[in-house]
Amino acid sequence: MSPILRRILYTVLFEAFGIVIAGLGLAVLSGAAVFDTGIVAALSSLVAMTWNLIFNTLFEFWETRQTTKGRSFARRAAHALGFELGLTVLLAPLLAWWLDVTLLQAFLYDLTLVVFFVIYTFLFNLAFDKVFGLTASAK
Known part of the structure; x- marks a missing residue:
């Protein structure tokens, strides 16, 4: 597989699975409808x-x-810390507004998402490399 195609496939699969899992997880945590958490x-x-x-x-x-x-x-x-702090500043108000919760509750949801995505990224990369093989740079 070409490097460009691999990156596109990786991004599409990573985001699609991440959105589904995060949406379901937020629904469980917040009690909000899966439709709403899926959109957010x-x-x-x-x-x-x-x-x-x-x-x-x-x-x-x-x-x-x-x-x-x-x-x-x-x-x-x-x-890494700068990226995550900036993302938290951006996402907490969005989560608070969309899920109609306090900023503190949204911040806690966001922290949960940060922890989830660290673990998810690690596991996704393992699975992706098993299915599609390692890149030339890793061989």
Whole structure:
């Protein structure tokens, strides 16, 4: 499979399964209708993908101006934390508004989603590589 096709397939499958699982999980946690949580999960996915593009562009702009080159553990940790904090700031109000809950409750739902997506990403990558094989860079 070509690298571009692999990336597209990965993204489509990752987001589709993530939206379904997150939507069902939010329904269980919040007691809201699956339809409502499914829509907010899809909107959250769109926000996350858009934020990823914006954040990585800004991060790389900042990174090019640093005297120390490379991506140390500290820089990678700062990148991950910055991304997740920014995403939380964006998603908590959306969750609060859409699910008609307090901002605190929405923040707790969002933290649950963060933990879920760390585990989901790890497991999804394992499964994806088992089914479609490793990329050339990993062989």
